[in-house]
Amino acid sequence: LPTPPRPKDLPKVELTENARQVLIRRYVRRGDDGKPCESVEDMFWRVAYHVARVEEQWDSDVMSRAREFYILLTSKKFFPNSPTFTGAGTPLGQLAACFVLPINDDMGRDASGIFQTLRDAALIQQTGGGNGFSFSRLRPKGSMVKSSAGQATGPVGFLRVYDHAFGEIAQGGTRRGANMAVLRVDHPDVEEFITCKTDENAITNFNISVGITDDFMRAVENDEEWELRFPDVHSPLYRQVKGTLEQLVEAGVPLVTYKKVRARDLFDKIVRQAHHNGEPGVLFLDAANRSNPVPHLYPLEATNPCGEQWLGPYENCCLGSVNLAQHFAPDGKVDWEALRQSVVTATRFLDDVVEANQYVPAVPQLKEAAHRARRIGLGIMGLADLMYHCGVRYGSPEGQEFAAQVMEFVRYHAMITSVEMAKERGPFPAIKGSIYDSENMRWSPPRPLFPYERDWGRPAVDWDWLVDQIRIHGIRNAAQTTIAPTGTIATVAGCEGYGCEPAFALAYIRHVNDNGKDLQLTYASPQFEQALIKAGIEPEKRQEIIEQVMLEGSCQRVESVPEEIKRVFVVSGDITAEEHVRMQAAMQAFVDNSLSKTINFPEGATVEDVAIAYHLAWKLGCKGITVYVTGSREKVVLETLSTA
Ligand code: UDP
Numbered sequence: 001l002p003t004p005p006r007p008k009d010l011p012k013v014e015l016t017e018n019a020r021q022v023l024i025r026r027y028v029r030r031g032d033d034g035k036p037c038e039s040v041e042d043m044f045w046r047v048a049y050h051v052a053r054v055e056e057q058w059d060s061d062v063m064s065r066a067r068e069f070y071i072l073l074t075s076k077k078f079f080p081n082s083p084t085f086t087g088a089g090t091p092l093g094q095l096a097a098c099f100v101l102p103i104n105d106d107m108g109r110d111a112s113g114i115f116q117t118l119r120d121a122a123l124i125q126q127t128g129g130g131n132g133f134s135f136s137r138l139r140p141k142g143s144m145v146k147s148s149a150g151q152a153t154g155p156v157g158f159l160r161v162y163d164h165a166f167g168e169i170a171q172g173g174t175r176r177g178a179n180m181a182v183l184r185v186d187h188p189d190v191e192e193f194i195t196c197k198t199d200e201n202a203i204t205n206f207n208i209s210v211g212i213t214d215d216f217m218r219a220v221e222n223d224e225e226w227e228l229r230f231p232d233v234h235s236p237l238y239r240q241v242k243g244t245l246e247q248l249v250e251a252g253v254p255l256v257t258y259k260k261v262r263a264r265d266l267f268d269k270i271v272r273q274a275h276h277n278g279e280p281g282v283l284f285l286d287a288a289n290r291s292n293p294v295p296h297l298y299p300l301e302a303t304n305p306c307g308e309q310w311l312g313p314y315e316n317c318c319l320g321s322v323n324l325a326q327h328f329a330p331d332g333k334v335d336w337e338a339l340r341q342s343v344v345t346a347t348r349f350l351d352d353v354v355e356a357n358q359y360v361p362a363v364p365q366l367k368e369a370a371h372r373a374r375r376i377g378l379g380i381m382g383l384a385d386l387m388y389h390c391g392v393r394y395g396s397p398e399g400q401e402f403a404a405q406v407m408e409f410v411r412y413h414a415m416i417t418s419v420e421m422a423k424e425r426g427p428f429p430a431i432k433g434s435i436y437d438s439e440n441m442r443w444s445p446p447r448p449l450f451p452y453e454r455d456w457g458r459p460a461v462d463w464d465w466l467v468d469q470i471r472i473h474g475i476r477n478a479a480q481t482t483i484a485p486t487g488t489i490a491t492v493a494g495c496e497g498y499g500c501e502p503a504f505a506l507a508y509i510r511h512v513n514d515n516g517k518d519l520q521l522t523y524a525s526p527q528f529e530q531a532l533i534k535a536g537i538e539p540e541k542r543q544e545i546i547e548q549v550m551l552e553g554s555c556q557r558v559e560s561v562p563e564e565i566k567r568v569f570v571v572s573g574d575i576t577a578e579e580h581v582r583m584q585a586a587m588q589a590f591v592d593n594s595l596s597k598t599i600n601f602p603e604g605a606t607v608e609d610v611a612i613a614y615h616l617a618w619k620l621g622c623k624g625i626t627v628y629v630t631g632s633r634e635k636v637v638l639e640t641l642s643t644a
Helices: 017-026 040-058 062-074 082-087 114-125 155-168 190-194 214-221 236-240 245-250 263-277 285-290 336-356 365-373 383-390 397-425 463-473 489-493 526-534 539-552 563-568 577-588 607-619 634-643
Strands: 078-080 098-101 130-134 179-184 207-212 225-231 255-262 281-284 316-323 376-381 507-514 517-524 598-601 624-629
Touching: 017 040, 017 082, 017 489, 040 062, 040 082, 040 336, 062 078, 062 336, 078 082, 078 336, 078 489, 082 316, 098 114, 114 130, 114 155, 155 179, 155 190, 179 190, 190 207, 190 263, 214 225, 214 263, 214 607, 225 245, 225 263, 255 263, 263 281, 263 607, 263 624, 281 285, 281 607, 316 336, 316 365, 316 489, 336 376, 336 397, 376 397, 376 489, 383 397, 383 526, 397 463, 397 577, 507 539, 517 526, 517 539, 526 539, 526 563, 577 598, 577 607, 577 624, 598 607, 607 624
Parallel strands: 098 130, 130 179, 179 207, 207 281, 316 376, 598 624
Antiparallel strands: 078 316, 098 316, 225 255, 281 624, 507 517
16 A cells, blocks of 8 residues: 655654664564565654545545654654554554454354354454453353264363464464453353463463452352353253353343352462462453443453453454653653643544554454444553652552543543544444433543542543533544553553553663574663662762662662652562552543553462452452462563563
8 A cells, every 4th residue: 555755854753772673673564575665764654644544534634644643653652552553554454453252152153153253363363463252152061062962162172272273373474463261250161261271381372361240259258159150052042042141141041050169269269370370360340341331232251362451242442552751741740731632642543543444354343343333442651650750659549649640631631532533523333322322321430449639730620521522422432541561562662661560670681682692781770860860879879779770670679779769669579469459440440441450469479468459459440450479480570571
């Protein structure tokens, strides 16, 4: 697809050497000889232009919109997810990172049957998209199969089939679509599912999560029995109705109880396993469904691979992240006005992506679903950088409030922009019957978990006014906000903190493979170094401090670091699990979809510690929880270090 020449007066982009290398390796287009055939700036222009181009249909000035997008991107104030960089303006043209596909309990007849969906997923993977699946619709292992008079494979068996297939499929481009498998906590095979990745070499192409219900959490609290059950596969209705457990029950298919367990035993099993190696994660199905914007279309049953994006069948979402590290104002303040402007342009950009995305033509359901709800997922990266800048400690009550205020501001302006676009372009087609239906508006503005007590100069937000605006004009996007992990884009943007995470380390040694030789590069947080300079610490002493910090990543145990710097410059391992959960919950209150966050535990944390965090996450309204106990999974630790 032709891209007009990049206007000569557009600015260049400033990138660190590491960022430039990652960008060239991952995003720049290559010719048949495998060599890059566009410059870094050309790459940004290609993306800006091909996303802006769709505005032709609304009589926008495409070139000036493309310039606006180019400037937003090259100022590193906002990046879309990686597939938008690699896909825009290319023949494939697939721009989204996340998909969810349904798997019906059917081998061949159904368009969403087990092998149809496997094929659809393979096609999506080739475009760099990650897939999430619920395996909950599959009948339990050993139950009867009428057509073959045999016994069913069960969800875990088919999960292995999928895993094997994905492992063998050649991946398109440089990115490998990741996968998520979800199983409901009341599925008869859930115990087998919980332990299916005990062996670290098993099912390596999937993250797994148990879909937990409020009933289950209450049964755990009250120490009750818990029924593992499944719709009656012998019922004649079962062959006719396809869908989720809720949909089958509603259609009148009876449930059959396969087994009764003690809720606490099952919970313990999940927690123990997660404590052991970080998996399974848990997803809180009811919390997600309480804020499902389109309950008239489907109940939510699964997320994308990293858990931040709940989607209905065949839906996808293009994620994008505003880089808070590029929104500093002098004297430790936030540049709120610049942030507002970035959010406005970014929200338009993402809505344009819904149009520009070619999806996967061989799976027509994808485009249909995308255009029906027009989901977008705007989030943040570099939160930790901004907190260092403002002198706010990540994890503290003050830090929780800061993160909430920032996210509230982002969401508010994303929603205003979405309403503006509804005026210009129309609301999302499925708005009737949704929570934004003007005749039966069920959406109510988000509230902080705890009343605000502090002032960072943030301009006021007026949610009641916004409710009226939505009532009058509708809204363009059924979902607007998501906080992505930003694994690649935060590297390119040069952030210290990925997504909404704290920094991983203030200083470390990075191993780089340099033509087969192991090259050791040292990294020290620029903001930390600046803080040391500002505190008047001499160069020699600074070097000493950084060398000491390199050993642990943290400055907390380095005596010569001033207390005030220690207070602000925390890294992931310095923050308690409870503080991690509270940060997640504080932000979740202002994210309509979900967010990617790891709850870090120090080495030596007990199973009970992990259980407490699960309860707290559930109580505070989180939509899921992912834990990691330091040292529990050798492989991951090494990978994190070498790719950091
Ligand atoms: N993802 C994937 N494969 C990868 C990395 C990411 O499929 O190797 C998907 C996955 O759904 C994840 C989402 O992309 O939740 C966003 O990940 P991230 O923010 O790290 O992507 P980036 O845009 O930074 O590359």
